[in-house]
Amino acid sequence: CESNTTKSDGLLAKSGKRHIMILFGPPGAGKGTHAPKIVEALGCPQLSTGDMLREAVAAGTEVGLKAKAVMESGGLVSDDIVVGIISERVKAEDCSRGFILDGFPRTVAQAQALDAMLQATSETVRTVIELSVPDDKLVERICGRWVHKASGRSYHVKFNPPKSFDGSASPSPENMRDDETGEALMQRADDNEEALSKRLNSYHSETVPILQHYKEQTTCSVAQVNADQALGKVWIDILQVLRLSRNVLILFGKPGAGKGTQAPKIVDILGCPQLSTGDMLRDAVAAGTEVGLKAKAVMESGGLVSDEIVVGIIKDRVTAADCAKGFILDGFPRTLAQATALDEMLAVTGEKVKKVIEFDVPDDVLVERICGRWIHTASGRSYHLKTKPPKSYDGKEEPSESNMKDDETGEPLVKRADDNEESLLKRLQGYHSQADPVLDHYRGLPGDKLTCINADQDVEKVWSEVVAAISGL
Numbered sequence: 373c374e375s376n377t378t379k380s381d382g383l384l385a386k387s388g389k390r391h392i393m394i395l396f397g398p399p400g401a402g403k404g405t406h407a408p409k410i411v412e413a414l415g416c417p418q419l420s421t422g423d424m425l426r427e428a429v430a431a432g433t434e435v436g437l438k439a440k441a442v443m444e445s446g447g448l449v450s451d452d453i454v455v456g457i458i459s460e461r462v463k464a465e466d467c468s469r470g471f472i473l474d475g476f477p478r479t480v481a482q483a484q485a486l487d488a489m490l491q492a493t494s495e496t497v498r499t500v501i502e503l504s505v506p507d508d509k510l511v512e513r514i515c516g517r518w519v520h521k522a523s524g525r526s527y528h529v530k531f532n533p534p535k536s537f538d539g540s541a542s543p544s545p546e547n548m549r550d551d552e553t554g555e556a557l558m559q560r561a562d563d564n565e566e567a568l569s570k571r572l573n574s575y576h577s578e579t580v581p582i583l584q585h586y587k588e589q590t591t592c593s594v595a596q597v598n599a600d601q602a603l604g605k606v607w608i609d610i611l612q613v614l615r616l617s618r619n620v621l622i623l624f625g626k627p628g629a630g631k632g633t634q635a636p637k638i639v640d641i642l643g644c645p646q647l648s649t650g651d652m653l654r655d656a657v658a659a660g661t662e663v664g665l666k667a668k669a670v671m672e673s674g675g676l677v678s679d680e681i682v683v684g685i686i687k688d689r690v691t692a693a694d695c696a697k698g699f700i701l702d703g704f705p706r707t708l709a710q711a712t713a714l715d716e717m718l719a720v721t722g723e724k725v726k727k728v729i730e731f732d733v734p735d736d737v738l739v740e741r742i743c744g745r746w747i748h749t750a751s752g753r754s755y756h757l758k759t760k761p762p763k764s765y766d767g768k769e770e771p772s773e774s775n776m777k778d779d780e781t782g783e784p785l786v787k788r789a790d791d792n793e794e795s796l797l798k799r800l801q802g803y804h805s806q807a808d809p810v811l812d813h814y815r816g817l818p819g820d821k822l823t824c825i826n827a828d829q830d831v832e833k834v835w836s837e838v839v840a841a842i843s844g845l
């Protein structure tokens with residue numbers, strides 16, 4: 373395996389210009405859920421006019437004092453003042469990469485004033501995203517909400533009912549009780565159909581002309597994202613609009629190479645899960661998903677689950693919320709055909725494998741590592757003839773259960789059935805026949821995707837190489 377290094381430009385293209393974005397969404401569309409993830413992905417703040425106005429007044433800036441005087445006189449703060457406050461706020465250091473406006477503009481006149489402000493610095497709004505949900509779905513979402521006032525815990529008549537509600541009667545404070553305290557839940561004053569309809573009508577009358585205004589600008593990308601789907605799918609669609617991609621990694625390693633030691637640390641540093649096909653398959657079957665039922669039928673008939681089904685299971689799994697930042701595949705792909713199928717699956721959402729890491733240890737070293745292992749079955753404590761012998765073993769005789777004893781209990785240690793040279797060599801041969809063509813596939817793709825880690829060294833040194841390999845993601 374040849375060693376490669378990579379240096380990614382990160383999530384944002386280095387265009388030299390700030391990414392200025394406007395985020396729209398009706399009440400209940402999930403804007404509050406996805407906005408923080410957009411903030412993290414773009415590395416720039418979400419700005420609301422209310423917060424900026426309060427901060428400017430509190431700071432006593434020139435434009436803040438103007439706003440304070442207007443509000444104290446009972447007047448409405450003019451668009452000029454609001455745009456002035458935005459102009460000041462976006463000069464802050466945290467806006468050096470860009471900013472996301474939330475709640476502004478609300479009218480075409482405000483949009484035009486914003487455009488004029490940006491033109492002064494040769495900038496424009498680059499992206500406008502509206503999270504779109506049909507009004508009838510929003511009515512169901514919002515009018516079914518009940519809240520425990522003291523804790524903020526939220527319930528829903530249909531999607532997340534409290535234990536006290538059996539669905540046979542109309543919801544009320546008497547049968548809608550907090551699961552933990554038993555106290556009565558409440559509905560917000562405006563979480564009713566009449567109030568919501570007014571809010572939605574107002575939202576549409578304000579937003580539609582603004583979206584049209586920016587659609588007419590060639591420098592701006594306007595997109596309506598379907599927010600009436602699973603959270604993970606909404607996020608993938610947002611990433612496509614922003615031309616960003618998740619971190620998709622694949623880990624390879626021969627048995628005993630230390631992949632199991634390093635993988636949890638990669639999960640921790642990247643903030644995305646490690647996925648094994650075995651676990652995903654079992655979860656899909658247990659959940660009774662469409663593709664899970666297909667897999668179950670094949671397994672019950674004694675057949676082998678096809679690549680198409682496995683890729684379908686992966687496709688479903690990676691839309692989950694915990695894969696928002698990306699995912700790490702372990703144990704897949706095992707063949708060149710599977711690698712090609714994975715590439716095609718990712719291409720549908722504009723994604724691709726970003727990094728393939730192989731933990732490489734010479735076969736003869738692995739034979740010594742694995743064939744010297746002895747285990748205390750009850751506790752899982754592991755020993756090794758050469759590197760970590762038990763106190764009972766003096767190294768003079770052949771190791772056996774009579775001289776290989778657990779340090780703490782004195783009980784005999786055992787060897788796993790396949791921890792012998794004959795079995796290991798077969799496993800290594802199988803690994804090479806499967807993994808080598810897949811590694812060659814990724815080695816041949818542009819972008820230095822493959823990094824080969826020398827895993828025949830101190831664990832900390834191995835980790836240092838891993839960090840270097842993923843630092844540019």
